[in-house]
Amino acid sequence: MRPQAAHRATLTALTALAPVSWGTTYAVTTEFLPPDRPLFTGLLRALPAGLLLLALARVLPRGAWWWKSVVLGALNIGAFFPLLFLSAYRLPGGMAAVVGSVGPLFVVGLSALLLGQRPSPRTLLTGVAAAFGVSLVVLQAAGALDALGVLAAFASTASMSTGTVLTKRWGRPEGVGPLALTGWQLTAGGLLIAPLAVLVEGAPPALDGRAVGGYLYLALANTAVAYWLWFRGIGRLTATQVTFLGPLSPLTAAVVGWAALGQALTPVQLAGMALAFGATVAGQIGPRRKPSGPEAVRGASGGPVLGSPEWRDPREPMGRPGQGVAGQGVAGQDVTGQDVTSPALRL
Numbered sequence: 001m002r003p004q005a006a007h008r009a010t011l012t013a014l015t016a017l018a019p020v021s022w023g024t025t026y027a028v029t030t031e032f033l034p035p036d037r038p039l040f041t042g043l044l045r046a047l048p049a050g051l052l053l054l055a056l057a058r059v060l061p062r063g064a065w066w067w068k069s070v071v072l073g074a075l076n077i078g079a080f081f082p083l084l085f086l087s088a089y090r091l092p093g094g095m096a097a098v099v100g101s102v103g104p105l106f107v108v109g110l111s112a113l114l115l116g117q118r119p120s121p122r123t124l125l126t127g128v129a130a131a132f133g134v135s136l137v138v139l140q141a142a143g144a145l146d147a148l149g150v151l152a153a154f155a156s157t158a159s160m161s162t163g164t165v166l167t168k169r170w171g172r173p174e175g176v177g178p179l180a181l182t183g184w185q186l187t188a189g190g191l192l193i194a195p196l197a198v199l200v201e202g203a204p205p206a207l208d209g210r211a212v213g214g215y216l217y218l219a220l221a222n223t224a225v226a227y228w229l230w231f232r233g234i235g236r237l238t239a240t241q242v243t244f245l246g247p248l249s250p251l252t253a254a255v256v257g258w259a260a261l262g263q264a265l266t267p268v269q270l271a272g273m274a275l276a277f278g279a280t281v282a283g284q285i286g287p288r289r290k291p292s293g294p295e296a297v298r299g300a301s302g303g304p305v306l307g308s309p310e311w312r313d314p315r316e317p318m319g320r321p322g323q324g325v326a327g328q329g330v331a332g333q334d335v336t337g338q339d340v341t342s343p344a345l346r347l
Contacts (some may be wrong), residue, residue: 003203014233014243021225023251023255030259033214034211035204037201038084038085043197045215045219049224053180054187056179057179065173069185070192072170073184073192075162076167078192083152086149091145099154101131104244105127107165111168126257126279129276133273133277136268167181229243243283
């Protein structure tokens, strides 16, 4: 594997840890946390994690990034968390996450509108395949699905998808890393949830040791670390590639539900899960880039053609004074003088 391909594979694998972690949210919510407290749960998941990352990054927003952080915090955290936990409380564990795997279709459409990225037929087909896999799992679920739970699951997916595309569109301020950007959003989202949680749910519930452990897991591993990896991936992969990792969350949730909670899976549901996983893998295959520069002017035989920067008159001797051998340059550079050294994996 070439160094650049290995770098991208490592980056994709690290980003994928975020949706895998999120797939455990539903089991933790139903088995460890107080019932019917989606706003309180979202608050304790977001605000402590955001304050921790702010303390580590020691960077505050400046200028327009104050309102951008609020908008992104509302979409990715403030609206997403309450809707996510509402769906988790009202749907079977795996089903709530499976509905969320339609996110690639949202992101494909929003990327066309906001990023100017026209979806390829393969991308659309992959998104449809993921959605079809979702429908196979949802429609075969045992018992009736709660309509409010399904609506909340779709709304949370739309909110997160919009936040993902806007995060890609706005990027990050110069000199600011993904750790600080994640801290800004989690803190803003947590502060938006706090007054709503008090007004709707009242005083916080009493917590036992089991609930405290569940909230610590959600705040640290499931949120602080997972969202840092997620926003780091958004900055280096395309929005579509990142969101196609989303189906890993329902796959994880379904496996955890089957292994730990005794939730049955039918053969049709297993086929849907396999289809969703295949769409995840296919979504990581980037479009073939058209050759440019020296590659665009190569002949059919693969060699340089007349007039290209690489062309050399065969009558001229190799290695004339002041020139290197044709087709070669300084170590670490191509014939055009561009650096081709593989990028280091930056944290």
